[in-house]
Amino acid sequence: MMLLGKFIQPVHSLKKLSTPGACRHFWGWLNAVFNKVDYERIQAVGPDRAASEWLLRCGALVRFQGYDKWQQDYNGLPTGPLGKYQIQAIDATESCIMHRGFDYLDGLKHVEEIKLSNCIYIEDECLQRISETESLQKSLLRLMIISCGNVTDKGIIALHKLTNLEYLFLSDLPGIREKETTVQILKKSMPSLELELDLD
DSSP states (O other): OHHHHHHHHHHHHHHHHTSHHHHHHHHHHHHHHHTOOOHHHHHHHOHHHHHHHHHHHTTOEEEETTOOSEEOOGGGOOOOSTTSSOEEEEEOTTOOOOGGGGGGGTTOOOOOEEEEESOTTOBHHHHHHHHHOHHHHHHOOEEEEESOTBOOHHHHHGGGGOTTOOEEEEESOTTOOOHHHHHHHHHHHOTTOEEEEEOO
């Protein structure tokens, strides 16, 4: 009987977690843990490897320079000498990346493409951080932002610092309220940008 009591007690405590608010809070906490930057790890394995680990841990995909295959398995990340595998593209579709992890982007010098789709933690502060990252200002050519409900005009306008950006795709962003004004600001500050919109 005593064994049964020990078993039932943890089950009751799990029931407390099953309420929607508690569950949401738990996953938010866990996602924040996944986004915690490990600066010692960046020093030990280099920025591209550390960023790859962060992105895959959060559910994103990476593609390395010179390779066609998207990496999606954290345990399957290739190993090799420091700097051998450099991130060229990031697909963060339905990932839990958030602003607190964006220091991982600082040392990435070869990222040409980023796709942010259905990312519940992507907000204006994230886009501003991307646009202020010096290495991305030089390397980033293509950016797609799709169904990220926390992105507003302010975040899109902040992208004007990505001076080498060639293509920007914006779709299903309900937070954009001043579409015409935002588009005009981008076109004026980035005249060579190809801007594709699918906004209501």
